[in-house]
Amino acid sequence: MHSVTAVFDMTGGQVSLDRRSVLRGVDLTICAGEVVAVLGANGSGKSTLIRALLGLTPLSGGQTLLYGRPPARFREWWRVGYVPQRLQIGGGVPATVREVVASGRIARQRRLRPTTEADRQAVERALEAVSLADRAGDSVQNLSGGQQQRVLIARALAGEPDTYVMDEPTAGVDADSQHLLADTLSALVRDGRTIVLVAHELGPLEPIITRGILIRDGVIAHDGVPPRPEGECAKPGHEHVHPHAEEPVTGPLAGWRAEA
Amino acid sequence: MIEILQLPFMQRAVIAALLVGLCAPLVGTFIVQRRLALLGDGIGHVALTGVALGFLTGTAPVLTAVLVSVIGAVAIELVRARGRTSGDVALALLFYGGIAGGVMLISIAPGGSNAKLTSYLFGAIASVTAEDLWVIGALAVAVIAMVVVFGRELFVLCQDEEVAKASGLPVRFLSLLIAVTAALTVVIAMRVVGLLLVSALMVIPVATSQQFTRGFRATMLLSMVFGVIAAVGGLLSSTFSVKVPPGAAIVLLALAGFVLALVVGRFVRRGRGRTRESHS
Numbered sequence: 122m123h124s125v126t127a128v129f130d131m132t133g134g135q136v137s138l139d140r141r142s143v144l145r146g147v148d149l150t151i152c153a154g155e156v157v158a159v160l161g162a163n164g165s166g167k168s169t170l171i172r173a174l175l176g177l178t179p180l181s182g183g184q185t186l187l188y189g190r191p192p193a194r195f196r197e198w199w200r201v202g203y204v205p206q207r208l209q210i211g212g213g214v215p216a217t218v219r220e221v222v223a224s225g226r227i228a229r230q231r232r233l234r235p236t237t238e239a240d241r242q243a244v245e246r247a248l249e250a251v252s253l254a255d256r257a258g259d260s261v262q263n264l265s266g267g268q269q270q271r272v273l274i275a276r277a278l279a280g281e282p283d284t285y286v287m288d289e290p291t292a293g294v295d296a297d298s299q300h301l302l303a304d305t306l307s308a309l310v311r312d313g314r315t316i317v318l319v320a321h322e323l324g325p326l327e328p329i330i331t332r333g334i335l336i337r338d339g340v341i342a343h344d345g346v347p348p349r350p351e352g353e354c355a356k357p358g359h360e361h362v363h364p365h366a367e368e369p370v371t372g373p374l375a376g377w378r379a380e381a
Numbered sequence: 382m383i384e385i386l387q388l389p390f391m392q393r394a395v396i397a398a399l400l401v402g403l404c405a406p407l408v409g410t411f412i413v414q415r416r417l418a419l420l421g422d423g424i425g426h427v428a429l430t431g432v433a434l435g436f437l438t439g440t441a442p443v444l445t446a447v448l449v450s451v452i453g454a455v456a457i458e459l460v461r462a463r464g465r466t467s468g469d470v471a472l473a474l475l476f477y478g479g480i481a482g483g484v485m486l487i488s489i490a491p492g493g494s495n496a497k498l499t500s501y502l503f504g505a506i507a508s509v510t511a512e513d514l515w516v517i518g519a520l521a522v523a524v525i526a527m528v529v530v531f532g533r534e535l536f537v538l539c540q541d542e543e544v545a546k547a548s549g550l551p552v553r554f555l556s557l558l559i560a561v562t563a564a565l566t567v568v569i570a571m572r573v574v575g576l577l578l579v580s581a582l583m584v585i586p587v588a589t590s591q592q593f594t595r596g597f598r599a600t601m602l603l604s605m606v607f608g609v610i611a612a613v614g615g616l617l618s619s620t621f622s623v624k625v626p627p628g629a630a631i632v633l634l635a636l637a638g639f640v641l642a643l644v645v646g647r648f649v650r651r652g653r654g655r656t657r658e659s660h661s
Contacts, residue, residue: 198549
């Protein structure tokens with residue numbers, strides 16, 4: 122069913138930051154085509170987990186493999202698209218939406234080779250996918266938070282990777298942008314891409330998620346179908362807004378099975 | 382007025398100013414984006430030790446300055462990448478060490494005095510020799526070549542170091558490359574504006590062009606235009622009329638340009654806002 126090599130394969134993963142243990146003994150295998158949501162409270166270690174999967178945060182114990190190789194020896198970086206939590210703004214020099222999105226092609230480009238037609242087309246498609254084609258010439262600094270998040274996603278889309286790793290793509294994003302993101306991700310899922318995303322709450326993304334991983338205090342507390350609202354998120358005091366509440370509830374796999 | 386441009390020393394000065402005006406903002410754009418606006422200052426301090434070392438050993442000060450400032454730049458980059466909280470202090474130690482080292486070395490150099498350092502601290506563009514000009518020219522070619530070859534990667538790095546890493550870019554190498562390129566630029570600019578004012582030409586033209594631009598490439602190119610105008614214009618104005626040393630004239634012209642851009646830029650942006658509203 123799955124391809125021979127897992128996309129991510131972590132065994133006994135441990136991470137310590139400033140002598141504080143953040144991840145403890147994480148075993149996690151993610152295969153091609155999975156759509157995984159990493160859930161958990163703030164500070165539970167969910168962002169650290171995905172960063173460790175990519176080798177951005179070094180492990181203090183255990184090991185992790187990226188397409189079968191340790192991140193330090195991994196070479197096929199064009200296969201992975203990383204969407205950080207937010208655009209780093211404030212460096213001072215402006216950059217246009219198109220410049221930032223086009224930089225997502227970097228893993229597919231070679232030094233001294235000019236930008237190709239394929240590069241340009243991929244950038245156009247990415248801009249269209251996040252509905253920012255009309256803002257391509259604007260400075261990213263002048264966009265709203267939700268639009269900036271879309272720029273980051275478009276940058277990953279432009280690289281046309283097999284696997285997307287997204288850190289809180291829905292955080293601080295307005296409802297319209299969330300629905301747009303859900304549509305974009307659905308299309309990727311239909312194409313058989315692998316998606317690993319960190320989320321505080323799933324919102325409109327819920328129907329496309331095939332697997333939920335709940336991190337609590339640095340360990341995997343739950344791994345399987347996404348925790349239903351009546352479980353994790355229906356605790357007293359948890360303000361929950363479901364823009365899709367009136368629509369029929371779909372199962373975790375229904376979204377893409379219907380398409381297949 | 383034109384005759385003065387036919388004098389060989391003046392021709393050398395204009396060429397040197399032109400090269401500095403091109404290179405300093407080019408590298409400065411990446412440095413400002415990385416929030417390392419003071420990197421040039423730091424390297425400038427360290428380069429002073431290199432200049433004094435040149436006098437001490439009887440080597441061309443420009444060459445020893447290249448050597449020492451590249452070592453200094455690499456050290457600064459390593460401190461930046463490693464240290465988290467003590468980075469500021471470590472950098473400061475390096476800066477003051479650079480100045481003190483320069484003063485110490487020049488005092489033990491045969492016939493050396495602090496007065497000799499002054500022309501490097503504040504620039505002495507009229508005394509640029511043909512040999513200086515060859516070194517400056519070669520360094521300028523190296524700096525421009527580095528940006529042409531690695532520009533795309535440097536842009537990604539300066540936007541977000543983690544994304545650069547997750548794109549498989551050699552992050553450590555590229556960071557060192559920026560530091561080394563900055564060091565070379567400092568040496569290029571040393572004779573023109575002086576080590577104490579080097580950073581001004583890396584930062585001010587970039588800040589000026591940002592008042593008009595929306596993109597990174599546009600900012601970079603426009604800042605090079607402003608850099609050349611300030612460097613050549615400052616040099617010429619100091620020679621022809623104003624009794625101000627060229628280094629200071631260049632920086633003051635660049636600053637005046639920034640203030641002007643601040644005012645004009647506001648009107649430009651307001652005009653743009655209006656066109657967008659009328660379009661939508």
